[in-house]
Amino acid sequence: MKKRTTDISNNVDSTRRKFLLNTAPAVGAALAAAGAETKIFAGSDAEIPSIRIPKEIPASLNEAPKPGSFEGQGMTGAEVFAKLCKEEDLAAMFCCPGNYTVINAIAAAGVPAYGGRTEGAMCAAADGFSRVTGEATACSGTEGPGFTHMIMNIAAAAAARTPLLVLASNMQIAGDDREAFIQTAYQQPTTTGMKKFGKRLIAPDRVWEYGAYAFRNMKSGVPGPVHLDFPGEVARARFTDPAKLKDYYTKEKYRCESHPHPAPKEVAKAVELITKAERPILIAGHGVFHGKAWDVLKQVVEKHEMAVVTSGPSRGHFPDDHRLSAAVSPDALMSADLAIFIGQYCMPSPGEYRFNPDIKTIRVHPVPEDLGRNWPLDLGIVADEKIFLEALANNLPNKKRDAWTAELAAARKKYDDLIHGQYDLGLKYSRDTNHLHPAVIGKEVHDFLYKGDIDPKQTVTGLGGWTIGNYTGRWLRANRPGQGIVCAYQYGAIGPDLAMVIGAGAAVQRGVGPQAPYKGAPVLCVTSDAGIAYSMFELETAAKYKIPVINLVYNNNSWGMWPNAVTSARSMHMYVFQENLRYDKMAEGLGARGEYVRTPEELREALKRSYQAAAKDGLSTLINCQALKEFTSAKDYPPGNAMNAEPGCGAFAH
Numbered sequence: 001m002k003k004r005t006t007d008i009s010n011n012v013d014s015t016r017r018k019f020l021l022n023t024a025p026a027v028g029a030a031l032a033a034a035g036a037e038t039k040i041f042a043g044s045d046a047e048i049p050s051i052r053i054p055k056e057i058p059a060s061l062n063e064a065p066k067p068g069s070f071e072g073q074g075m076t077g078a079e080v081f082a083k084l085c086k087e088e089d090l091a092a093m094f095c096c097p098g099n100y101t102v103i104n105a106i107a108a109a110g111v112p113a114y115g116g117r118t119e120g121a122m123c124a125a126a127d128g129f130s131r132v133t134g135e136a137t138a139c140s141g142t143e144g145p146g147f148t149h150m151i152m153n154i155a156a157a158a159a160a161r162t163p164l165l166v167l168a169s170n171m172q173i174a175g176d177d178r179e180a181f182i183q184t185a186y187q188q189p190t191t192t193g194m195k196k197f198g199k200r201l202i203a204p205d206r207v208w209e210y211g212a213y214a215f216r217n218m219k220s221g222v223p224g225p226v227h228l229d230f231p232g233e234v235a236r237a238r239f240t241d242p243a244k245l246k247d248y249y250t251k252e253k254y255r256c257e258s259h260p261h262p263a264p265k266e267v268a269k270a271v272e273l274i275t276k277a278e279r280p281i282l283i284a285g286h287g288v289f290h291g292k293a294w295d296v297l298k299q300v301v302e303k304h305e306m307a308v309v310t311s312g313p314s315r316g317h318f319p320d321d322h323r324l325s326a327a328v329s330p331d332a333l334m335s336a337d338l339a340i341f342i343g344q345y346c347m348p349s350p351g352e353y354r355f356n357p358d359i360k361t362i363r364v365h366p367v368p369e370d371l372g373r374n375w376p377l378d379l380g381i382v383a384d385e386k387i388f389l390e391a392l393a394n395n396l397p398n399k400k401r402d403a404w405t406a407e408l409a410a411a412r413k414k415y416d417d418l419i420h421g422q423y424d425l426g427l428k429y430s431r432d433t434n435h436l437h438p439a440v441i442g443k444e445v446h447d448f449l450y451k452g453d454i455d456p457k458q459t460v461t462g463l464g465g466w467t468i469g470n471y472t473g474r475w476l477r478a479n480r481p482g483q484g485i486v487c488a489y490q491y492g493a494i495g496p497d498l499a500m501v502i503g504a505g506a507a508v509q510r511g512v513g514p515q516a517p518y519k520g521a522p523v524l525c526v527t528s529d530a531g532i533a534y535s536m537f538e539l540e541t542a543a544k545y546k547i548p549v550i551n552l553v554y555n556n557n558s559w560g561m562w563p564n565a566v567t568s569a570r571s572m573h574m575y576v577f578q579e580n581l582r583y584d585k586m587a588e589g590l591g592a593r594g595e596y597v598r599t600p601e602e603l604r605e606a607l608k609r610s611y612q613a614a615a616k617d618g619l620s621t622l623i624n625c626q627a628l629k630e631f632t633s634a635k636d637y638p639p640g641n642a643m644n645a646e647p648g649c650g651a652f653a654h
Contacts, residue, residue, distance in 0.1 A: 051591045057544060065110030074240035077207045078102045078230070082109040084208055087251060088215045090165065091135035091512060094122035094503060098142020099169035101235040106138070114506060116499075116541040119146040123153035123166070124496035124535065125503030130162045131314045132460055132482040132504040133513040134290045136218050138165035144185035147229070151190065152493050154225055158194040159491035160313035161286060161345040163223035165214065166191070170229040173202055187229045196224030204237035209247040212254060221367050222345050223290060259384035260366055266381045267391045270340075270362055273379060274304065274396060277338035277360070279404045281326060283647060285385075286312030287343020287366065293386035294318065294481050297342075300392045305401040307336065307408055309647045311344060311654060313489035316478030320649065321456070329411035330354060330645035335404075338362070343385040346490050347374040348654035354645045364388045419443075419474045422639065429637050430600060436625045437637070438468045438554060440600050442475035445526065445552065448607045450477055458518050460504050462487045464497030465528030466560025467632045467641045472526045473650025482514040487527075488652045495534025498551055501525035502538050505547040522548040522614035529555045532583060532622075536590075539620055543591035548614030550607070551622045553583045558629040560641070580626065587622035595623040 068079025082105035107113040119141030126139040147168040197217040333354040371380035426439030450456040462485035478484035511519030562575035584594030595606040610621035634640025644650030
């Protein structure tokens with residue numbers, strides 16, 4: 001195990017320099033083999049400068065906003081759009097340089113802005129910020145290459161129904177169909193099926209009109225991504241007279257406070273069905289989180305003793321540690337006789353949830369066209385989630401369901417025994433091999449976050465990866481709104497995990513929405529060695545903005561799907577990596593801390609040091625958890641890998 005001092009702030013520079021010097025011969029050899037210049041490293045005793053944050057970063061972050069004005073030279077189209085973003089309370093923007101006119105204008109207008117290393121990761125970061133706050137966020141990239149790099153994470157945001165504003169520049173209208181210069185791309189067809197609304201802006205005087213319509217789409221009904229691309233003629237147009245802009249009026253002229261209310265007879269029918277049910281279960285979807293309906297949800301279910309399980313890309317709008325939570329009682333799911341879906345934006349099909357096929361179903365959704373989709377209903381209701389729950393609170397009688405609550409408790413005990421049994425087995429495997437089994441990682445993180453000195457409601461977590469995602473999902477808990485991110489939710493993207501949690505960390509740093517009581521706290525991500533490749537460089541972004549992230553990497557030297565190659569000739573090489581790669585060292589090279597662990601004791605101590613460095617100095621850490629790929633195999637190390645029950649802890653499909 002790597003030995004480090006506790007005082008990280010005093011040690012980090014020298015440790016990083018030592019690493020670079022120690023690895024110089026190997027790097028030099030690699031460069032020589034590639035025919036590259038080697039004198040930079042090989043045999044040099046010259047001091048290598050330390051990584052440091054340039055003065056330009058704090059200086060520009062501390063500058064006062066400077067929005068555009070119609071006075072003098074007037075406002076550019078980009079500044080007009082930035083003014084709209086500010087007035088619409090855009091919570092944050094994550095980007096890479098490109099689309100310069102637009103991103104500069106949005107930053108200057110006073111919207112919190114973050115510049116990262118890849119457009120794709122910045123798109124995931126914007127998604128992560130929104131998943132823990134419910135607020136609209138933006139991502140931006142340059143025309144063709146930057147925009148297309150975002151595609152995977154735009155699709156992930158679409159599956160999660162994230163109110164994400166996707167922005168990209170797009171050369172000039174004058175160059176259309178000529179492949180003029182470079183990076184020309186027809187963007188809007190590319191995001192078909194991944195957005196709620198999209199528009200290539202071609203009329204400069206309609207920039208406000210389309211921008212306002214984009215925000216209405218993001219924030220109304222079922223939220224979702226919108227995509228606007230800005231040709232140069234629009235972004236750089238100038239306006240000295242607001243009257244020249246079409247539909248230039250404030251949001252008070254187009255917003256309303258009306259929300260869909262359920263019909264009284266439908267509420268009465270719902271009350272009748274719920275009251276007659278013996279074992280009702282309420283599935284609190286993402287709409288409950290977006291509608292900030294968690295308090296009335298708790299009031300309703302405690303009044304009538306219903307089981308609750310949350311679903312969606314964020315977790316915690318009903319606490320896992322509540323006696324009525326079914327999130328950790330999977331065996332009780334089959335007993336439920338009535339399911340009440342509220343705010344379930346992405347519906348499963350019957351059979352995807354561990355429910356009895358004969359279960360009766362109520363679904364409450366803010367728009368009518370999705371009712372009955374995938375799942376036949378006994379009662380469909382069009383209503384705002386919070387308003388419906390308030391109606392239930394007013395109309396449901398007090399009721400005790402002793403048999404149902406006892407069954408939930410027994411199922412919770414059985415599940416707890418199950419995962420502790422897996423831990424005991426994993427501990428044996430870890431001792432036998434001197435490598436960390438995923439069950440041990442999950443249990444150690446659980447005990448550190450929820451059983452020690454840290455407030456169990458404090459730390460926002462996110463996880464991804466295949467073997468480690470399934471194992472750790474059984475142990476991570478969400479006990480307050482926005483405490484957990486299901487990074488792989490529905491779309492199953494590999495690798496946005498770290499970037500998504502960095503975005504969530506930015507929200508915690510600013511104390512936005514439900515993160516306010518925990519402002520400034522560290523965040524924690526668990527991902528795999530396959531996944532970390534997609535967003536590892538954003539550790540540099542976390543360091544640059546002092547967003548403290550503790551990132552555990554399950555390093556099993558392979559893609560999690562390696563068993564697919566076992567019986568296939570000439571295939572395994574495509575599934576495995578070099579063994580014992582040092583992701584912790586790579587993290588140090590990016591300005592973060594690195595820890596390397598192979599035993600439970602080492603992991604326990606590394607978590608303590610990492611949290612201390614995060615809380616005290618705002619430093620991020622990557623903990624390289626060395627494992628074996630064979631832990632995935634039920635034949636080699638039973639029980640091997642298995643997906644978790646849906647819905648519940650560790651679920652990610654719906």
